[in-house]
Structure formats: structure tokens, C-alpha cells
Amino acid sequence: MAETKSALVKVAGLARYFDVSLPWLNRVLDGQPRQILRAVDGIDFEINKGETLALVGESGCGKSTVARMVVGLYRPSMGSIVFDGVDMAGLGGRAEMAPIRRRLQMIFQDPYASLNPRWRVGAIVSEPIRAFKLIDDEAAIQERVGQLLRQVGLSPVDGHKYPHEFSGGQRQRISIARALSSQPEFLVCDEPTSALDVSVQAQILNLMKDLQRRLGLTYLFISHNLAVVRHIADRVGVMYLGRLAEIGPKQTVFALPRHPYTRMLLDTIPDLDMTGRQRTPVAGEVPNPINPPTGCAFHPRCPFANDRCKTERPEPKPNDTGSITACHAVEEGRLPAGPLTAAA
């Protein structure tokens, strides 16, 4: 593939395992083995400068764990995260991390939990500036905070208030102002609008798009809402049980989804245009990630699964539409192209 734009973030073979075993004594008494939860089990993606990659999936698929590893809140169990040519896993202490940390920031899901209730908004927004010692002069810091608050649609006088004086949408604006204060290039947004009402969500999504255009930001956007992803992303990765089922340009993934799971997801979301439409909901639920199915993790719910799917784990491969899928059926050409509804 001819890459004209340069990749800002490259993730390869990224995995994170959590040890969820019982305490040692209980294990010995009950004769239980260790239990490992493979929250993220080997995923690869790249994000180009100025682009938005969205990861979607149902709860427990590992999308938030990926976000946390990318900003360095979790250490990866395996794999590498290369940010602008520097492998973050290879960096040792705080001092080495700091120059990178300034350039990537995170926006969290819950604007009620992510702002310190005892701090004034001005202190919250200026914390990254002080932590990274970007500006020394106190008056200049205040000036910058006012400018940041204006940028996200608040007023500079709001800096003197406390978080409880703001609504959910305004708090999320404060989170964004805080994230922008260290002049980052890369923002990781973990479900930034899912705690908000739809009309407020629209305001925040529009704001994020405006900021991206104006400041040339790169986003990794985590969401379970496909409609939101469709609106904000350039490329989309669909996760299922710690792995990427499909990743590709937004237009391709939404118009020509190839992986059966992507098709199922697109087919099941209730939409405004579906008034009175009858659908066949897909049977089954997401399996327990502690004990995932063998082979392709989706095979128990997949209408196209065969013996190979039950035993052999599919590797991500480019398909005919230009996106990448991890599916034996797609690879072998057992699946017809086009939406599943048309085929069924």
C-alpha cells in the first residue's frame, strides 16, 4: 500500500493480559489454575497525522484498554507502540517519557469523575502547563487559560468556578481545554460523548472536528456508538474480544463491510430510518474473555463458520475492498460482498 501521509502512531502486536486468578491459597485448595484475561490480544494499526482512527466494539472487547496503553496508563504485555519514531515501551523512567507525554493527551468518558471537584477550573486547565513547565510567567499562564477556555466555547471568567457549577457538556469542554493546554498533537478520546445527551453530544462532536481542523490534531477515538464513529472518524477499526476483526477507511467499512461481525453490528443498530422495519437480531452474546472460543473468537455466533474457523485463528489480511479483515471466510471467498441483509 502506498502511504503518502506519514504515520504518527504505529501499534504492532499490542497485547495486554490481566491476571485475574484467585489468591494463591484458594488456588491451591481448590486445585484451580491461574486465570489470565486477554483483554487485548495482538492488534496492529497505524494512525496518520491529522487523521481520526476510531475503535468500535461492544463492552469488554478491549477498546478502552488499547486507549490506556497508547497514552501509557497501562504497560503493554507484548508488542510495541511507536509514537513519531520513538518506541514508548522502550522508554525507561518518567524523565524519558515526559517529552512524549506532553504531545499526547487523553479525554475520558465521565466528565464528572475526571475533574477534581476541589480545584478551580483555571487550576485544572493550567495543570499540564505547570507540570511540563511550558510557561513560567503566572500572568502568561492565566492569559493562556483564558484563551483555551474561549477555544472550547467557554468564557475566561469560568476559570474561577468549580466543576460542580457546570453541566456535563460544559465539563467535557473543560476536559478538552485541559487536554489541549500542553499543545499536544495526539488526543486519545475514550467514549468522550457517551455520558452526554444527544444535543450536547452534537455540540462536543462539532467542537472536536473544528479543533482538529484548526490545530491539525490526530485522534484515537474509542466508542461503542457506530453512528458517532461514522460521523467523526476517517478510518475505523472494529474490535471483538481483544482482536481487530476489521480495519479500514470509514467509507469502505460502512459501505462494504466484509467481516461477519461488522455486518452484524451494522445490521443491529436501531436507526431513525428503520421505522417499522423488521430485523432478524443476531443470536448469542459476547463470550467471556477469560475463556474465549478457540480459533476465530466470533465463530460461535457466525453464520459462516466452518471447521477451520473453530480451530485456526484468522490473521488480519487485506481483502478485495482495501480494508483489512481477520476472517477465514473472507479470505477463502466464501462470503458474498455487499451488505449481509441483501445476501440473506
Added chain:
Amino acid sequence: MAALLEVDHLRIEFPTRRGTLLAVDDVSFQIGEGEVLGVVGESGAGKSLTGTAVIGLLEPPGRIAAGEIRLMGRRIDNLPYEEMRKIRGKQIGAVFQDPLTSLNPLYSVGRQLIETIQTHTDMTPTRARARAIELLHEVGIPAAERRIDHYPHQFSGGMRQRVVIALALCVNPKLVIADEPTTALDVSIQAQIIALLKRLCREHGTAIMLITHDMGVIAETADRVAVMYAGRIAEIGPVRSVIKDAKHPYSHGLMGSIPKINDEKERLEQIEGSMPRLTEIPPGCAFNPRCPHTFDRCRIERPELMDTGVTRASCWLYANG
């Protein structure tokens, strides 16, 4: 269509130290037999409170200050607790958002189902158990004969919500209040639960008051929809008309602000500002500070629901029209 539930000028107040908060103000609507009425609105719009008032579970200090609720012509908002308890479950069922908190973790699901069945009918324990298994089967729980003795924690979220639906439907109520029944569930499970609710209500002729903030769920399920804003109904009408051609500026903006899966738009429509707190509801039309069409009358006089052709909207734009 005979009105099964009639809510007339309902007003719910919360007395506080700083004065009385009007959480629901002059809300009127009807639900016909077997009809699905969707109630949408942003958090704090009063949609859940309206639902809890209908099943008589309003928590003090909240109270119904004015208005009437009638079920099949009988007034139910002023019944004594015991009387209401008999109606609840038998004539009105409820499905809440979080299936884990609506089930008792200490009892097996079978025991909870059997208890509910026996409270409202005079079935023998054996017959009640058979009925419980039949119900679990009907809501799509595999191996119902075995699962009936399991406890709620042994079920997944989607399966638990199925159990709650079985509980709500176990004595064939006329009306089910479903308050955000799919919000806590993943999309693929959500679709299963919506399909289940729809199928059961069609088969049993049950009416549903479906309270949710998810317009997609309403679009798929409801016959009519009421859009609530700041404790009042902004617009009510057939679901297609409200989604495609909303008349009230608020419902119109709300529909435009929803990202759509098959519609490429550079920017979403945006309603400036946010819903006022209950302490700061402006005089006149509650939406007037955010409305692009506000004129003088909107700031002074409160609009009633007015005919706009297909839907009814509380907006002065449609006065005398």
C-alpha cells in the same frame, strides 16, 4: 382506539428548602390498547418521573400535585398503597434500566417469578412453576427448566433483562412501563431485547410506555412518540412524522443533532446551550432562550399543545394554525 391509560394535566413537585421544584408540569397524553408510546427527552426532562408516577412508585418527597392518571377509566393516582400494589404487576408491569438491581440477588429467578404469579393469581405452586418455565421459554432463555433455579448473578446482562421482561409479563398486564430497557446493554443484545419486547406485546396485546433517550430504539418500536423538554411535552405525534418532519423547534433540533449511520454530514445540527435546571426554567415557553424562532409571546406566555397538522406541538408558531 380505546384509551387504556389517560394522563391528564399531571404535575409532579419536589418540595425543597429553597422552594418547590416543578419536575413535571402539565403533562397530558393517552395510550391506546396495544399501542407503543415512546417518551424521549434529555436527562432531567421528566420522562422517567412520568413513568414512575404512572406505576405509583414516586419516591417522596416527590408528589403528584395536580392532575389525574386513569387506567381503563379508573383513577389510579390516589389509590391507597395496598390497592396500587394489586394493580402493579397485574395490570401494569415494569421493566427498568438495570436488570441487576430489579432482581433480588438472594432468590433464584424461579422463586421470584413464582412469587409474582402467586401474588396475583390463585395458581398452585406446581402450576405456577410450570407457568414460570413457560415464561422463561417465551422470552428466549435456553434450557429454561434448568435455568429457573439459577440466581441472577448466573445470568448475563441480556439474559437478566429477559428475566425482568418475563417478570413484567407474568400475569399478562395491559400496560408495561419500560424505562430505558436497553440502555445498559450492548448493541447486538439491545436489538434482541427490542425484538423480544415488540413480539411479546404484539402477541399479548400489551401496550408499552417506552421511555428512552435513544431515538433509534423509539423509531423501531413506537407507534407514537412524545418529546419532553424541561418537564413538559414539546411535541407528540406519530413516530414517522416526529422524526422526519418535527414541528417543534426543539424536537427538530434534537433529530438533527443525532448522528446517523447512513448519512454523511460534515457538521451535526446543534442546539446552542443546554436544558435549564429545574430551578431556572424561564417564563413563557421553556425552550425560548435556545430557540431560533423566539418572538415576544414566547417569553411571556406558555404555549399549550397545538395542532400542527399531523403532530401536536407546544409552540406559538402554530397558534391559530
